[in-house]
Amino acid sequence: MTRRRTAVEIARAVRSRALSAVDVVDEAIAAAERLDPVLHFLDELDAAGARAAAMRLPPDGPLAGVPFLIKSRTPPDAPIIARLVAAGAVPIGWSTRARPGAQSLTFGWNGVDYTRNPWDLSRSPGGSTAGGAAAVAAGVVPLATGGDSGGSLRIPASFSGVIGFKGTYGRIPRPGGRPLGGLTTAGVIGADLDDVVLATSIASGPHRLDPTALPPWPPHGLDDFEHPSTTTDRALWLVGAQRRWRVAYRSTLGVCPAEGAVDRVVRQRLAAAAVEVVDVPLELAPTEEAWAALSDLDNGRGAEEAAARRARAVRDFNNTALADLFSEVDALVTPTTLTVAHGYDQHEESIVTGDPCWVFNVTGHPAVSVPVGRSEGLPVGAQVVAPHGADEVALAVARLLLVDLPLPPVR
Template identity: 60%
Template sequence: MAQRLTALEIAARVRLGTLSASDVVEQALAAAAALDPVLHFLDSLDVDGARTAARSPMDGPLTGVPFLIKSGTPVSAPIVTRLCAAGAIPIGFSTRSRPGSSAQTHGWNGTEFTRNPWDVQRSPGGSSAGAAAAVAAGVVPIATGGDSGGSLRIPASFCGVVGFKGTAGRVPRFRPDLSGLVTPGVIGADLADVVAVTALASGPHRLDPAALPPWPVPTVSGESWRVAYRAGLGGVHADAEIDALVRAALDAPGIEVVEVAPELLPVAETWEALYAADHGREVSGAALRAASAVRNHNATALADLFAEVDALITPTTLTVAPGFAGPDQGPFLGDPCWHLNVTGNPAVSVPAGLVSGLPAGLQVVAAWGRDDVATAVADHLTIALPSPPVFASAGAPP
């Protein structure tokens, strides 16, 4: 199997002339055509558009890098236009969860559920399902997504890749909401890629002028970090095997686990009220006041925690990937994730290892605005995984 190149490595080779953008794109298109009938990660494929762009790629830090756009994201969205301006080439749109579904941990192309490359009978997570499946399977090194309740981090965890939700406003939105729940972002096979692409996509835009200032690629590093650990947030804990895996990952040089943790309130009703208000549904004043109180309590508790530690570590999800249709009942499997959409803190999911042959992720949370700390600690803790059983051996250039 050919060695998989990162997005930054692909771009460097294309700029040097040792690799052509057309060859990279053709291999990505071939991998998509070969694997989509198995994994169903595509909403649509733009063969002609990708080939045209590859013939005259824009010169930039992502020159020649193929990527997928999450279904429902317009090509005019800031994250898309900025990746294209950096030289990246969209090859199509990836799947998301079926509209109106009570379970968001799946993808749907209109006919088939999106499958997980680690086990095709399992969910890839959602709602950025196709993005995570395609990245994990080696079709593209990066893909765009959006995270309003864990939709970047949950599929990253289930598929064994990286998903990063920056501080609220880190990447401008194409349609700002009232609640601030949504943060566009990136799923990638490599953390450095995800950080670099997030930096390129950051900064205010005419569609979201209130977005945070441009975020340069962070240089923070550290030999030691003080972290707090929780097996879950809001009173719901991960399965014992997931808990044990993440705890083992923290037994690493330079990691000091301290016995302090935030007392966070459950956010299910809060998130539902804020999400409903954003989508024009009727919400009572009492529900919105209660949501505001929970948000303020949790934000303050996290601020107090980060006065004592560098980061908070949790499992990303409560279990490994469930059946591909997703559970319709029971606790939300991404419960550790949506707390951070409510408060706006940066959170990144990286692989922590395998449980019964399936990936599990650990989530690194940092103080509001300290995306640099979150990604630095994540880099310290991430575990390299092998390729999944369904993988495009031709999905990366030789």
């Protein structure tokens, strides 16, 4: 295998009858059975269910025959799953996530062993959407679902050399509706940016379980395009990619700095890309306490009134500071993680690597991580953040920074 087959390519081939959905799904199942004993990315494989779904699939959806993994413990009635399946995608099982009660969440656990990174089996693929990122990076499936409340899509995407997109808060509806804290956005990890955009657009829009979700995205929808597979080719953010975007760069947003090598890779990619880097002041309030209080509210644990008020003040302060920043630039770029992938066996350590991520769960801004190079042979990701609702801007800038990495050693 010299390159991964994208979801758009798979669906186009299934719709044209050049491939059968059953053959595609069988191939993914075989790859999962071969690689899971090495990478430990599966929580559970559903080979029989996947084959049955592929056999009865009408081969005409925008994701016809595309195999994908569901993050473990995702509610079965989650709108993102129902909508991807309605578009023709076929879930082949459930991927690992962080072990409950773990000191750090940037790992995956299948109940027996820790999930490994296909770039280096001594490293973690990140978390908490660990198994999905590892499987996508290794070419088992082109897409995997997850949720992002503190970087759970973007961190594993960065560690594993793939793409993770957290849309504006509410971009994809959630089965429990809008929680009190408002941190988590459902989303996808993929190996191809167009795949991620297409899957997000399919999953977007209000749902009976979450009627307060944002309107369907992109605004013109899939029906405005002659063929579903060309949606992203005609979307407004690709037309806008011809302009020279103005971006601000910060190597860190917290007290911990990015590793020098990670910072250099992102800076070098910015210098080579068709963007204008502008020096604009940005002072953000610390996020840790606010995130913890909002997470407690989201998870039904409750929060003291004073802590909730402080969290609201931090959210408001940072939203205002970012609004001022975005009045001067189109997007903000940071390293997605402060380090490259750490050891899979460091799970009992308190590891600070995802500081640039959780700021934007508190504020709800769209943020996408794309690979921009490597350090020590391991992927380095850049995070692109845009104003509320301007998901297409984040994606347009990310497309200019994106580097096509070679396939990892384990694939």
